[in-house]
Amino acid sequence: MAYRAPLSPSLCLSHSLFLFPLLFACVACQCKNPPIIFNFGDSNSDTGGLVAGLGFPVNLPNGRTFFHRSTGRLCDGRLLIDFLCQSLNASLLSPYLDSLAGSKFTNGANFAVVGSSTLPKYVPFSLNIQIMQFLHFKSRKLEFATAGSGSSINDKGFQNALYMIDIGQNDIADSFSKNLSYVQVTERIPSFITEIKNAVKALYDQGGRKFWIHNTGPLGCLPQKLSLVQKKDLDPYGCLSSYNAAARLFNEGLRHLCQEMRSEMKNARIVYVDIYAIKYDLIANSTKYGFSNPLMACCGFGGPPYNYNVKVTCGNHGYEVCDEGSKFISWDGIHYTEAANTIVASKILSMAYSAPPASFDLFCTS
Numbered sequence: 001m002a003y004r005a006p007l008s009p010s011l012c013l014s015h016s017l018f019l020f021p022l023l024f025a026c027v028a029c030q031c032k033n034p035p036i037i038f039n040f041g042d043s044n045s046d047t048g049g050l051v052a053g054l055g056f057p058v059n060l061p062n063g064r065t066f067f068h069r070s071t072g073r074l075c076d077g078r079l080l081i082d083f084l085c086q087s088l089n090a091s092l093l094s095p096y097l098d099s100l101a102g103s104k105f106t107n108g109a110n111f112a113v114v115g116s117s118t119l120p121k122y123v124p125f126s127l128n129i130q131i132m133q134f135l136h137f138k139s140r141k142l143e144f145a146t147a148g149s150g151s152s153i154n155d156k157g158f159q160n161a162l163y164m165i166d167i168g169q170n171d172i173a174d175s176f177s178k179n180l181s182y183v184q185v186t187e188r189i190p191s192f193i194t195e196i197k198n199a200v201k202a203l204y205d206q207g208g209r210k211f212w213i214h215n216t217g218p219l220g221c222l223p224q225k226l227s228l229v230q231k232k233d234l235d236p237y238g239c240l241s242s243y244n245a246a247a248r249l250f251n252e253g254l255r256h257l258c259q260e261m262r263s264e265m266k267n268a269r270i271v272y273v274d275i276y277a278i279k280y281d282l283i284a285n286s287t288k289y290g291f292s293n294p295l296m297a298c299c300g301f302g303g304p305p306y307n308y309n310v311k312v313t314c315g316n317h318g319y320e321v322c323d324e325g326s327k328f329i330s331w332d333g334i335h336y337t338e339a340a341n342t343i344v345a346s347k348i349l350s351m352a353y354s355a356p357p358a359s360f361d362l363f364c365t366s
Contacts, residue, residue: 031364034107035088036157040130040199041112041166041214043335045081048072050114052098053125059315061299065324065338070315074114075331076298076324077338081110081164083345087360096133106152108161109137117170118195119188127167131199138206159207162362165199166214166275168192168254172246173219182242186249193253197261204265210362211270213258215251217279220244223297223306224333237284238295244280251276255355269362274353278344279336282329289343291327298328298337308333 039045050056051072063070065077072095073079082092085107093110094103103109111133113125121128138158145154153161171192175185200211219225220240226232233241251274258272286294296304299321301312312318314332322328329340336344351357 031088033364035090035364036153036161037085037090037093037108037164038134038161039081039093039108039110039112039164039166040127040134041164042116042170043074043112043114044169044217045079045110045112045164045166046073046114046116047079047081047093047095047110047112048101049095049097049110049112049125052095052100053113056114057315061321062315062332074335075338075341078341080336080341080344080348081112081166083341084348084360087345087349088364096137104152105137105141108153109134112166115170116167117174118167118192119171121195127165127195127199131202134203135206155207159209161208162210162212163200163203163208164212164214165196167196168216168250169219169247172216172243172250173225176225176243176246182246185246189246189250189253192250193257196254197257200261200270201265204268209268211261211268212273212362213254213270214273214275215254216247217275218244218283219247221280221283221295222334223295223300223308223330224310226295227302227306227308227333228310239283247276258355269358271358271362272355273348274355275344278347278353282340282343286329291329291340294329296328297330297333298322298326299332306333 048071051058058070058072058074060070061076063073063077067077085092091107093108094101094105096109096111097113111130113130116125116127116130118127120126123129141153142155171188172185175188203211218239220235220243221237225240225243226238229240235241235244255272258270262268262270282289282291283294286292293304295306297307297314299314299319300307301309301319307320314321327339328337331337347353349360351359
């Protein structure tokens with residue numbers, strides 16, 4: 001059953017979508033060799049790892065917009081990481097866990113899996129497990145290269161690769177879900193940051209030198225959180241103040257970590273990307289970007305104000321979904337729509353939200 005939403009994108013959104021292919025072309029022309037990317041994270045960048053690893057069903061309408069079938073992405077179409085790959089004319093990253101995808105992993109691999117966090121460790125598929133999977137992947141790839149079996153990534157390829165990390169949202173969200181106080185949640189943040197440092201250090205010790213690290217978005221603006229939290233401390237845009245404050249504190253710790261690692265890790269290029277600022281701007285100025293109902297899910301159940309019901313989630317029996325082409329920021333109450341991801345990607349490519357400012361030739365192999 002579908003509910004109808006207005007189809008009135010603003011000139012600003014249309015302009016942004018028009019310019020995005022131009023940004024793609026400008027970045028792609030800088031790459032003389034195909035880029036190699038390894039990604040570690042959670043559902044924000046999972047391109048099918050959950051489905052491949054656990055057989056967990058991710059049904060239509062997920063994937064309806066671009067792929068016209070479900071690919072395991074929790075989105076109506078492409079994720080942010082898909083747009084970043086396309087900006088380099090690179091193939092979309094295949095999940096490391098998907099043995100049936102037919103990928104030879106020539107341009108890297110995606111270790112991200114829905115639900116992943118930094119802690120607890122050694123629980124599938126926590127960040128340190130993803131790093132262990134990468135170490136196994138690298139060892140096997142180099143064995144094939146040494147044996148002359150045509151492995152597409154040699155030791156130099158691993159050294160020149162870009163290592164992306166986008167994780168932490170679930171650590172904060174899970175802490176709140178345990179009914180911890182704001183102070184108790186914030187006391188856990190340094191341990192999350194430490195695990196990210198350990199991951200980067202492990203990759204650096206393996207020869208990695210290019211790191212692209214996303215901070216976490218405005219957790220308190222997610223329809224899921226707004227629907228589930230009973231006592232709401234809302235900011236002027238209707239988002240949960242405590243959740244967003246915790247996210248900002250995590251981001252500040254992550255920013256300081258990146259500064260620290262730049263001084264500690266010789267020859268490393270570590271770029272910190274402010275996803276929070278991009279996404280919060282999208283919420284706060286939603287009408288400017290042509291989006292309606294910025295705190296309401298396109299796919300879910302219950303209608304306004306959030307269209308989220310934990311018992312009837314997107315793709316499961318009884319869900320309702322907005323019409324294709326409707327301008328929503330939230331797809332399923334947790335993840336963004338392809339339309340929103342398009343704008344987030346264009347903001348990243350502008351270099352205005354990265355520290356230090358870095359063009360996407362950082363992705364290119366030398």
